[in-house]
Amino acid sequence: MRWSKTYIPTLRQKQTEAELISHQLLLRAGYIRKLAAGIYLYLPLMQRVIDKFSNIVREEMNRAGALEITMSVLCPAELWQKSGRYDTIGKEQMRLKDRHQHDMVLCGTHEETVTNLIAGEVRSYRQLPLNLYQIQVKFRDEIRPRFGLMRGREFIMKDAYTFDADAESFARSYQAMVDAYFAVFKRAGLDVIKVESDSGAMGGKVAHEFMLLVDTDAGEEDIAVCNKCGYAANVEKAEFKDDAPDPTDAEPKDMETIDTPGAATIEEVTEFLKVDATALAKTLMYKADGKPVAAMVRGDRDVNEVKLRNALKAVDLEMASEEEVLKYTGAPVGFAGPVGLKDVQILVDPLVAEMKNMIVGANAGEKHIKNVNLDRDFKAAEVIDLTRARGGDTCPHCDGKLDVKDGIEVGNTFQLGTNYAEKLGAKFLDADSEERPCIMGSYGIGITRTPQAALEKYFDDKGIIWPKAIAPYLVELIPIKMDNENQVAAAEKIYAALTEAGIDVLYDDRDERPGVKFNDADLVGVPVRITIGDKSLKDGNVELKARSADKFDLVPVNEVVEAVIRLAETLN
Ligand code: ATP
Ligand code: MG
Numbered sequence: 138m139r140w141s142k143t144y145i146p147t148l149r150q151k152q153t154e155a156e157l158i159s160h161q162l163l164l165r166a167g168y169i170r171k172l173a174a175g176i177y178l179y180l181p182l183m184q185r186v187i188d189k190f191s192n193i194v195r196e197e198m199n200r201a202g203a204l205e206i207t208m209s210v211l212c213p214a215e216l217w218q219k220s221g222r223y224d225t226i227g228k229e230q231m232r233l234k235d236r237h238q239h240d241m242v243l244c245g246t247h248e249e250t251v252t253n254l255i256a257g258e259v260r261s262y263r264q265l266p267l268n269l270y271q272i273q274v275k276f277r278d279e280i281r282p283r284f285g286l287m288r289g290r291e292f293i294m295k296d297a298y299t300f301d302a303d304a305e306s307f308a309r310s311y312q313a314m315v316d317a318y319f320a321v322f323k324r325a326g327l328d329v330i331k332v333e334s335d336s337g338a339m340g341g342k343v344a345h346e347f348m349l350l351v352d353t354d355a356g357e358e359d360i361a362v363c364n365k366c367g368y369a370a371n372v373e374k375a376e377f378k379d380d381a382p383d384p385t386d387a388e389p390k391d392m393e394t395i396d397t398p399g400a401a402t403i404e405e406v407t408e409f410l411k412v413d414a415t416a417l418a419k420t421l422m423y424k425a426d427g428k429p430v431a432a433m434v435r436g437d438r439d440v441n442e443v444k445l446r447n448a449l450k451a452v453d454l455e456m457a458s459e460e461e462v463l464k465y466t467g468a469p470v471g472f473a474g475p476v477g478l479k480d481v482q483i484l485v486d487p488l489v490a491e492m493k494n495m496i497v498g499a500n501a502g503e504k505h506i507k508n509v510n511l512d513r514d515f516k517a518a519e520v521i522d523l524t525r526a527r528g529g530d531t532c533p534h535c536d537g538k539l540d541v542k543d544g545i546e547v548g549n550t551f552q553l554g555t556n557y558a559e560k561l562g563a564k565f566l567d568a569d570s571e572e573r574p575c576i577m578g579s580y581g582i583g584i585t586r587t588p589q590a591a592l593e594k595y596f597d598d599k600g601i602i603w604p605k606a607i608a609p610y611l612v613e614l615i616p617i618k619m620d621n622e623n624q625v626a627a628a629e630k631i632y633a634a635l636t637e638a639g640i641d642v643l644y645d646d647r648d649e650r651p652g653v654k655f656n657d658a659d660l661v662g663v664p665v666r667i668t669i670g671d672k673s674l675k676d677g678n679v680e681l682k683a684r685s686a687d688k689f690d691l692v693p694v695n696e697v698v699e700a701v702i703r704l705a706e707t708l709n
Contacts, residue, residue, distance in 0.1 A: 138610070140645045143181050147657050157355050159592035160285035162601050166660045175282025175290030179585075182661065185609035185641075186588045187293065191272050193324045193606060194295045194582055201317040203268040203297050208250045210274055214240035216249040220560045225452045231276045243276035248557050248579055251298045255575070256562040262302040265565060265575065266310050270297035272584060284355065286585040287545070293584040300558075300575040302567060307576040311552060314580045318347055318548055321582065326604025326709045327591055329547060332360055333370040335443050336551055343552040346371055347582075348544035355593040356543025361526050365537025373443040376522070377530035377539060379488055381415050381435070387493040390508040392476070397505045401471025403436050406505060410496065413437075418495045418509075420473040422462045422481075425451035429465040429481045431473065433517075434524050435488045436496075441525035448484055448521045466500045474498035475515040476506055485517035486524050545590040548582040595709075601662025602685050604709050610643040612701055613663040615655070617670040619648045624669045627679065631667060631697050638698045659684070664708055665701055683708055 145167040154171070155161040163169045168183040179187060195205065214232070217223040223230075223242075231243035244250060251269055259267065272295045282290045297314065301307035315331065322329040329347045336344040348360055348371075361375035362368070370376070400409040407414050417436030422429065423445070430449060432440050446454045459470055465481055466473045474497035475483050489495070494508040511517060528541040558564065558574035567573050583590075588607055595602045605611060614632055616624040628644065635642045643663055645654050658666055668680040673691055681700055682689035685708070692700040 138643055140647050157284050159589045182609040189607045194321050197317045197321045198270050201313045203270045206269050207271050208247050212242050212244050212250055214242050216253050220249050229277045231278050245275050245277040252557045252561040252563045262565055262567050265302045266306050267300045286589040295582040297580040299578040311578050325607050330369055333374050335374045345550050346546045347548040349547050349590050350542050350544050351593045353593045358544045360542045360544045361539040363532035363537040366535040368532050368534050375526035376533035377526040389510050390494050393507045394499050398503050418489045418497050422457040422473050424457050425449045425454050431481050431483045432523050433485045433489045439525040444523050468500045468502050472498040474500050482518045485520050490520045547587045547590055550580045553577040600660035603662045605664045608664050610641040610663045612642045612665045613658050614642055614644045614667045617651045627669050627694050634698050
């Protein structure tokens with residue numbers, strides 16, 4: 138492609154709307170433009186990146202036996218009512234009415250559509266397993282669209298859905314997708330890890346996320362990784378062993394209400410009473426689907442709201458407001474406690490359940506209670522893990538320690554079970570002619586998020602450094618002077634030879650100053666650069682250099698194709 142014939146509107150100035158380096162670079166290098174919050178237009182360079190990445194995904198999906206289809210973005214609300222998600226998915230779902238006043242939705246995922254597709258059509262176990270996928274636009278009215286393509290309201294996803302007759306067959310289908318995912322990200326030049334995750338709105342039990350670990354501010358997810366056995370889980374889901382000293386030998390003592398003037402936070406109370414935070418239990422007040430809930434974790438720990446939401450099977454979960462805390466407990470924020478709490482469901486973490494003589498809020502301003510014991514002094518609706526794992530915790534599977542790292546979720550895999558198949562009627566007759574629901578899985582990859590995520594790793598102070606497999610072009614060809622006949626002749630020859638060899642070349646044929654061309658080349662981030670200048674051309678050579686390298690090699694004009702191929706082999 139000749140630069141003069143394509144459209145690459147690069148920008149020199151910093152783009153204030155972009156917090157992340159990857160977002161900044163995509164705007165400045167002319168890959169994307171914003172239309173509205175979370176809605177972006179993909180310009181020619183971005184389109185090429187999307188196509189390259191999509192093709193890798195497509196090839197690996199096809200290799201794994203998945204079949205490409207395209208489902209509609211519009212879907213009658215009825216299907217989502219059947220699955221039950223119409224009431225639970227919340228405001229993220231874009232809804233509208235058609236001219237006949239029928240309720241419609243714009244799909245943010247396609248479990249309902251695909252299950253409905255095969256319901257009544259797949260009738261026998263002989264037609265299974267089946268794996269259908271698409272690469273297509275999704276709509277989600279994200280509460281905080283941000284970071285460019287990372288969290289858009291309209292974005293592109295690859296989503297695949299498997300249907301199996303039995304558990305063994307499903308295990309094979311799931312593993313095939315996991316293997317395909319590793320193959321996809323490896324080919325794209327991305328080193329990802331697979332972590333256990335919460336299945337959230339999908340409603341299944343087992344789920345995994347594929348995470349790109351990053352050192353920048355882009356990691357929206359916290360990942361707990363064991364430094365010994367390789368256990369890795371999203372902190373939302375992570376289990377751990379707690380190392381605090383065993384409190385079980387203390388004898389229960391009599392409860393005692395104490396004044397704690399001016400001490401409301403854990404730090405203030407521990408300071409005032411001269412005790413360790415592990416002697417306290419925090420009682421946090423929430424509102425779950427409109428009802429008051431108290432969640433108790435040990436004073437030194439934090440509540441994991443995903444675990445709490447799952448324990449409650451709640452659709453809406455939020456911290457109680459100051460007024461609500463006053464209403465539920467009779468005391469201002471900071472003094473909630475379990476003793477004498479009425480009409481509030483109390484969930485207790487196991488680390489609190491094993492505490493003896495704990496200190497809790499007294500449900501009265503400026504007061505706490507000492508020597509409180511579960512069962513004797515208050516009852517728990519349930520004892521269930523509510524604690525957020527943190528760095529330094531012991532691994533749940535070995536004696537290693539958990540590190541918490543920042544990651545970007547680029548893909549995920551869910552084991553859905555039979556929920557959707559039952560609700561939407563995807564049933565088949567097994568070998569004994571018994572009717573059974575299909576066992577399903579669903580599998581997503583962010584087609585627009587992933588390339589931007591790559592840029593959180595692959596950049597320098599001058600611009601982008603694409604992994605070669607998802608770069609818009611492999612080679613950028615730059616004659617220093619377009620009014621120099623020899624340079625132009627060599628450029629045309631090399632352009633033709635590379636194109637002939639099937640190599641994607643961006644030929645900067647603009648009549649611009651060399652500095653402008655080099656700056657743009659660094660910004661745009663094509664992995665290999667060929668520079669044609671008089672000095673080397675005198676001896677029949679051009680300069681060949683990787684975007685990531687400082688030094689160039691001199692290569693004879695006639696040998697450029699082989700030299701480019703050799704250099705590309707050494708690049709990520
Ligand atoms: P997240 O936790 O980041 O919101 P999710 O769990 O909602 O992701 P899925 O619904 O499983 O993700 O979507 C599959 C993939 O689609 C994700 O792994 C991610 O790569 C991509 N994706 C999800 N939401 C967005 C979005 N708002 N913008 C861009 N890509 C997205
Ligand atoms: Mg989401």
